[in-house]
Amino acid sequence: MYNTVECYDKPADIMDKMETPYVEMSKKEHGFISGLIRDHRPEKVLEVGVAGGGTTAVIMNCLNEFCPDARMYSVDINEECYKRDGKQTGFQLNEIREYLPNIENHKFLLGKELPCVIEQIGSNIDFLVLDTVHIMPGEFLDFLCALPFLADGAIVVLHDVSEHCRVNSPYGYCTRLLLCSVTAEKYYNLDEADDIRGFFNIAAFKIDQATRNEIENVISALSVTWQYMPPESMIENYYAVYRKYYTEKQLLLIQNIVRRYRYIEEFAGVRKALLKEVDCYDNIYIYGAGYNGKKLQKYLKRKGYDVSGYVVSDDHYAKEAEKYGEQVRRISDIEKLDKTVCLISILDEGIKERLDNAGIENIKLSAEFLRLEI
């Protein structure tokens, strides 16, 4: 199923010449990339996600050996290295410039996301390394942005394809999902292991016509749980590229996914706002002991809030009290009005008025909140 790559370690020796011993890829992973460069001899390389620039230096060193005229572009959204305050992104490449005769072939494009610079970089990219956030939608957006600029036969390297197998990183599955959903010939050293993640952590695939024909599988996988919502301005920048290079139908599929996650985020905001409001009270009651009321109680419990009891109307009281005992009250039973709130879990409009009239602070939850969120 996968081709294996014979790792080539020598180009990574350049790391020893750096003043700052900082690296975000292992020696083996650098060996994997160098092995691919040795085997495919690219002429135009794009790296997205640079950090200190150690990997940039290894790639440039390897290009120097096998294809010294190759150009390389390194794109990073941060001008300052995200893990080294006060240092510029890519500073490690600058520490070893003198050892790279091909250094003039390299260009940093910092402080902007890929769609802002991809047209400047232009087409015929034949080697791409994606190593940014590893959580959705991360590298998916960049791959879709780069694809129209990739040559047939281009190699796409994905780092951190096993990040989700770390003890504390369950959402780090972005590059693995991309690897699994793309149609292409794939490169992965299945028999090698990573002692932090259990599995080899770098992979690659080769672009061909089938990759382009089957891109809707990748778009479909883009719908899998997003861990963050990019700012609207960033989404607009990606759309500007997608609008030009994808069909109307494909753009619509992408936009529908983005729209869904905007909605989910908005909803998470509503949920947070409710918990913040509830924080101001010592006693929380829920009006209604039915299905929604119980769901709401469980939700609040999960979030660390104790519910003092359910409030029901006089005509339901006997029945519910028999079931739930002291937990069930009537409006007139709620004595401690100070710092008390009643969350209304039923849709009857009159309840709010009755609680208002009884001087009980209350929050009426929308039908949508009750249906969807808890």
Ligand SMILES: C[S@@+](CC[C@H](N)C(=O)[O-])C[C@H]1O[C@@H](n2cnc3c(N)ncnc32)[C@H](O)[C@@H]1O
């Ligand atoms: C894991 S580090 C890259 C490590 C680097 N490839 C190496 O091997 O040393 C991730 C980098 O991606 C950058 N980044 C995060 N989101 C990005 C985006 N949307 N576009 C470009 N770079 C991004 C961060 O600033 C950071 O420098």
